[in-house]
């Protein structure tokens with residue numbers, strides 16, 4: 001009978017640990033985000049990221065969310081792997097067996113490819129679906145060495161990367177100081193093409209997100225960026241209005257002038273569609289907006305319309321019966337789990353069927369959908385806006401939260417509410433804490449990086465006793481330019 005018990009457990013739609021972690025997350029949420037559309041605590045525990053694992057970067061962006069010391073820390077594979085292991089173990093113990101997590105720090109491609117691959121493997125072992133966060137300025141050789149083992153066979157069935165491309169960045173090979181977003185398009189395309197080649201030659205699938213920091217200077221370029229990027233190979237276009245956080249020497253503009261609705265309006269203009277971000281709420285909508293959908297040819301459609309009661313009922317059924325399902329499970333297991341849900345709630349099949357019929361009807365009917373599918377014109381595409389907060393607000397808000405106090409200042413109270421509903425968390429196994437990324441960058445990064453500078457100092461530069469040509473000296477200074 002033992003095997004029957006094991007089978008029952010393995011095919012249980014939602015694991016007990018997941019249920020418990022979701023319930024804990026829901027209980028922790030402040031009342032204002034416990035809405036019908038909230039995904040936290042019902043579908044997922046939120047997104048996770050690493051910190052202090054490789055703070056160094058070879059770009060000089062404006063702004064940069066890392067503290068001034070970050071570039072004085074040596075990239076060290078052994079340190080990276082030990083930290084990733086400890087942070088992931090802590091996340092899994094508190095937040096349950098499955099989540100999406102970013103391998104993020106300074107620049108991930110400064111890691112040796114073998115260390116990068118091992119870090120991803122560690123994250124997977126702890127049930128995390130990893131995504132590497134990069135400026136994308138690497139080539140096929142690096143990607144192949146990451147994706148393939150010493151025997152030339154793929155180490156992974158799929159890789160996920162978030163590529164950061166925008167005019168706030170300085171240092172890209174061939175385009176050190178882009179003046180317009182359009183100038184970056186060939187680099188965006190080249191980034192996607194590397195993954196296409198990897199898939200064609202070695203069968204490694206990919207998921208690519210495009211990240212753009214939004215400032216007053218490039219906000220009006222958002223619509224064209226979206227039109228240019230929608231068929232490059234990305235499946236998520238994510239926009240981060242800049243905040244006053246990190247290295248103050250890199251703050252250039254009035255980031256406080258970036259209103260959420262104004263930025264979202266530019267994103268909608270680029271998508272050419274209303275983006276219904278309230279169908280699925282991800283934490284606090286003052287932090288995050290997400291619209292899930294797909295392009296069919298030139299047009300973008302949402303997976304659920306926010307003005308259709310039937311769609312909203314389908315969402316509620318999804319939360320009720322499928323919330324917490326591990327969609328990344330092996331296909332056979334996933335099918336078995338879904339079959340159990342359907343057996344217990346057969347009316348779900350009709351709900352799903354009607355949902356599909358509505359999607360087809362809105363897309364112009366069966367013929368239009370089949371034609372688009374044949375031409376490969378169906379492109380899943382999620383739009384995201386993530387608004388980090390200013391350090392001068394996060395610091396007092398966090399201090400008060402640590403003391404269990406609520407601020408009387410409306411701005412600081414708003415910050416506290418957002419921190420409590422945070423969607424993007426980082427682990428501190430040494431203190432047992434899990435903190436919002438805003439707190440990591442605004443409060444904890446400076447001391448953490450100062451410690452890492454001692455632990456992992458950069459190699460000393462050789463003293464040059466002979467005079468060198470001015471051009472050579474300048475090149476060396478640029479390469480080691482501190483953050």
Ligand code: SF4
Nearest residue numbers: 287388422423437438
């Ligand atoms: S609190 Fe900060 S890190 Fe968390 S979701 Fe809000 S903006 Fe993002």
